[in-house]
Amino acid sequence: MRNEHQKLGVHARIALQQFKKIFLIQVVSLVVIAGVSLLHSPTAAWSSLFGGVIFLLPAYVYARRVLHARNAKSSPGAVVRQLYSSEIWKMGISIALFSAVFILIQPLNPFSLFGTYIWLQLVGFVAQLKLNNRFLKL
Amino acid sequence: MEMALLYIAGALMMGLGAVGAAVGIGILGGKFLEGAARQPELIPLLRTQFFIVMGLVDAVPMIGVGLGLYVLFAVA
Numbered sequence: 001m002r003n004e005h006q007k008l009g010v011h012a013r014i015a016l017q018q019f020k021k022i023f024l025i026q027v028v029s030l031v032v033i034a035g036v037s038l039l040h041s042p043t044a045a046w047s048s049l050f051g052g053v054i055f056l057l058p059a060y061v062y063a064r065r066v067l068h069a070r071n072a073k074s075s076p077g078a079v080v081r082q083l084y085s086s087e088i089w090k091m092g093i094s095i096a097l098f099s100a101v102f103i104l105i106q107p108l109n110p111f112s113l114f115g116t117y118i119w120l121q122l123v124g125f126v127a128q129l130k131l132n133n134r135f136l137k138l
Numbered sequence: 139m140e141m142a143l144l145y146i147a148g149a150l151m152m153g154l155g156a157v158g159a160a161v162g163i164g165i166l167g168g169k170f171l172e173g174a175a176r177q178p179e180l181i182p183l184l185r186t187q188f189f190i191v192m193g194l195v196d197a198v199p200m201i202g203v204g205l206g207l208y209v210l211f212a213v214a
Contacts, residue, residue, distance in 0.1 A: 009182045010182075011182045011183050011185070011186040012182065012185075012186060014186070015186040015189060015190065054204070059193070062193070063189075066189045067186075067189065076170065076171050076174035076175065076178075076181060077171075079170070079174075079181065079185050079188075080167050080170060080171060083167075083185075083188055083189065083192060084163070084167065087163065087192055087196060090196070091159075091196065091200070091203075094200055094203070094204070095203060095207065098203070098204045098207045098208075099207055099211060102207055102208055102211035102212045103211055108212065110208055110212070114201070114204065114205065114208075117201065117204060118201060121197045121198075121201070124193070124194075124197070125194060125197070128190060128193075128194065132190065
């Protein structure tokens with residue numbers, strides 16, 4: 001794992017570290033939300049868990065595909081192509097997971113599912129802005 | 139009639155979300171190419187910024203897509 005990180009460029013390594021921090025924060029907040037939802041009902045708890053997994057799994061796949069790519073110094077066209085294909089994978093996985101949950105899981109609490117999904121997005125926004133000072137200088 | 143309206147609502151949610159994401163990501167890719175053409179030595183830095191901002195841009199459209207799928211699969 002350490003060798004794998006050493007092969008990355010300095011910017012990719014910093015972005016990967018930031019992504020790991022944000023991912024950890026999101027996982028912890030997902031566990032807390034699921035625990036609080038369990039006090040309300042088990043349906044709300046597993047709905048919030050599914051909402052979190054629907055958000056976290058595509059985000060992890062996207063970050064892994066982008067940040068572990070070996071074309072960091074290649075042509076701009078190749079970088080754009082690789083980022084766009086990763087984004088298409090992310091959207092495809094999200095749509096497949098949403099569809100699977102709505103079709104297969106029948107007692108479902110949509111407020112809990114979408115609330116957790118949106119909450120994790122907001123946590124990601126805020127953590128990204130706090131960690132990356134570059135955006136605050138704009 | 140109600141079913142048709144639900145399908146139209148789901149399609150609108152997903153379609154408008156897709157339009158927003160397409161415009162945002164298209165502008166982002168265009169600006170990245172502009173920046174990379176001006177200063178090719180900054181490509182690794184621009185690449186990570188592109189990665190971060192793309193994650194922010196596609197967040198809200200995905201909520202719309204999720205709600206649209208909920209309307210199509212669970213409500214209709």
